[in-house]
């Protein structure tokens with residue numbers, strides 16, 4: 503088979519991680535991307551930094567992530583929490599392209615205007631008229647990707663990002679609940695200040711575009727937290743960018759010659775603070791999905807199921823985390839912004855208590871040697887996608903044996919003492935009583 507031409511649309515964290523994963527599998531990759539249209543800073547946790555390093559985006563991070571003290575003003579209480587990292591997206595996105603070039607991907611700067619696709623391949627036309635041909639397409643244009651059908655949407659939300667130059671100082675970030683929404687704010691060491699308010703697009707009557715900067719400045723003046731962190735410099739009108747922040751789950755995320763990753767597949771509510779994490783999660787699994795579709799087309803259904811199920815589960819998990827955080831704000835009860843968000847997407851708990859009796863062994867798609875394969879995994883109410891390995895040990899034979907009435911001691915007898923202890927602890931966490 504000739505080498506497939508793989509084209510990735512969008513060089514954000516999802517497109518970047520997918521490109522590097524494909525390079526690691528030996529594929530030639532082209533990435534075409536425009537630049538983000540505005541300067542933004544995003545808050546990420548230590549876990550996201552580790553995920554980005556694992557994805558091969560370490561040098562991008564070294565330049566762009568700054569630790570910051572974090573305040574949370576929610577449900578009438580004020581907390582100083584463990585620090586978060588502030589990611590300067592302009593720096594990060596630019597360094598990410600350097601990471602891509604170093605990994606051997608071809609990076610083309612340009613804006614995609616049209617995409618024509620059929621079973622034979624894709625023709626992508628850029629704004630400058632250049633046409634790119636591809637056998638396989640990765641859609642990673644984030645929230646700007648065309649919307650598919652059959653998707654799940656959260657309450658309609660808009661976020662107004664304001665930025666201005668303040669005095670240099672210690673990097674800080676804070677989140678604050680408001681009657682009709684919530685605000686996230688941050689200051690970088692060089693004095694760049696960001697304040698982003700998220701509101702319900704239907705319930706809030708916003709003024710016209712020209713009046714928005716003054717409207718936002720007025721709202722900042724009403725916040726004691728803004729005054730404390732930024733001083734009177736925050737009360738002037740600032741540069742403003744409005745964008746949708748509605749949580750959206752795309753319909754189909756895999757076809758016979760294309761796949762969606764990152765926000766193009768599922769964009770979560772920014773309150774979860776996990777957008778980059780979830781975009782990475784779908785991108786880290788995508789190279790194995792693409793490898794399978796290209797090399798073993800007979801397994802395309804298995805690959806599709808793997809990618810789709812994981813995206814849907816992840817989306818629902820973050821939607822429920824967001825719901826529970828909204829629900830903590832008791833003053834929101836009865837308010838048009840808060841009520842729909844306290845109950846969306848459903849009333850299912852994030853975690854279901856362990857119950858060994860409900861575990862089942864099923865054949866499910868897994869990643870094996872860079873491909874999607876099928877294996878026996880342990881499925882339970884809290885692990886609907888199944889667990890294959892725990893610290894490198896397959897757990898399905900163990901659960902199978904116990905369910906068939908074998909003694910735990912017999913099942914573990916051939917294993918080293920450390921592994922036995924680890925597996926006993928895992929079984930206890932699954933609700934197994936010896």
Ligand code: FAD
Nearest residue numbers: 512514515516536537544545614644661764765772777778
């Ligand atoms: P993106 O990062 O959006 O990258 C897409 C790339 O495609 C961009 O480079 C873009 O320029 C390019 N592109 C788009 N259209 C075209 C086109 N037609 N042609 C060529 N290129 C194109 N996440 C966090 O972890 N922490 C936060 O604090 C946080 N805050 C957020 C606040 C708001 C208001 C919003 C909306 C999101 C926030 N997120 C946050 C989420 C985070 O920004 C995204 O989840 C993440 O950037 C998604 O990565 P991606 O690679 O899928 O898409």
